[in-house]
Amino acid sequence: MGQMNLGHIRRNEHLPTRIAAQIASEIHEGRLQPGERLPTEHVLAKTLGVSRSVIREAIAQLRNEGLVETRQGVGAFVSERSTRPIRIKDGELFDRQSFRALFQLRVPLEIEAAGLAAVHHTDEDLAEIDAALARMSGAEKWTEEGIIADLAFHRAVAEATQNEYFAMFIGFIAERISQAINAARSRAVLEEIVEVTIAEHVVLRDAIMSRDARAAREAMRQHLHGAATRIDLSLEQF
The missing domain is CATH 1.20.120.530 (GntR ligand-binding domain-like)
Structure with missing residues (x-):
């Protein structure tokens, strides 16, 4: 995630949703590739200046949308599928x-x-x-x-x-x-x-x-x- 453009999140927004949208943008724009592993919860929390529970919820949102898959004990990876199974604007x-x-x-x-x-x-x-x-x-x-x-x-x-x-x-x-x-x-x-x-x-x-x-x-x-x-x-x- 060396080229990901992630800065601290504004506190007046629902944090997990905002972070999920930011990571989704990195995926859609190709800075995170299918199969690539996301940074750990600890690293993301420190990078974004939020708690690990916020990061955990953001990752769960991305998983629900089919953008990310999680592997027990290994971490979260960008899904090989390029489309979301469900989409609500x-x-x-x-x-x-x-x-x-x-x-x-x-x-x-x-x-x-x-x-x-x-x-x-x-x-x-x-x-x-x-x-x-x-x-x-x-x-x-x-x-x-x-x-x-x-x-x-x-x-x-x-x-x-x-x-x-x-x-x-x-x-x-x-x-x-x-x-x-x-x-x-x-x-x-x-x-x-x-x-x-x-x-x-x-x-x-x-x-x-x-x-x-x-x-x-x-x-x-x-x-x-x-x-x-x-x-x-x-x-x-x-």
Whole structure:
């Protein structure tokens, strides 16, 4: 990555998304070639002046878009595929109807994922869910790190389905909906929003741990419709 043009990121933007877009630009413009290994999380974090969790989330976004693939214990590499499997232009989500439509698509996917995660999760999956929940509930829950942890929680639930396509699609959609979390935090009393959100995730985590698929599905449904209500989205329920 010797020729990559990466400088410190402006703090007024959603950091993982901004970094993912910058690395994607390096790939599209040919400065990062297919098969080339990305620098380590540590190096990228130091280069860009952000935390490693921010870098981890950015890499996850790139993986969801098919631009990057990760190899356990080795690192992240530019995908050999030159096209993204899914493409949503960022500008589309500034249109409220498009944003609502994407949120509506997320609901059945995540509800089903919660049920499958309750049935199929491993101890390692539950540890990932718990780690994300701990970061959501910790000292940085009011900050960007709390939002990153929220996304990591949903990705961990999707991974726990043991179905890679759930992880791919939910990761892609949830990352783009992350601005909903930002919107919710700016529209209401922050403390109330954060505590309610954490409580909803705790209920979901407990249902998954108990291998109660019905309770997990209901907990996810309650959480997603609660999240929609907090940003003034009205979703159809059946």
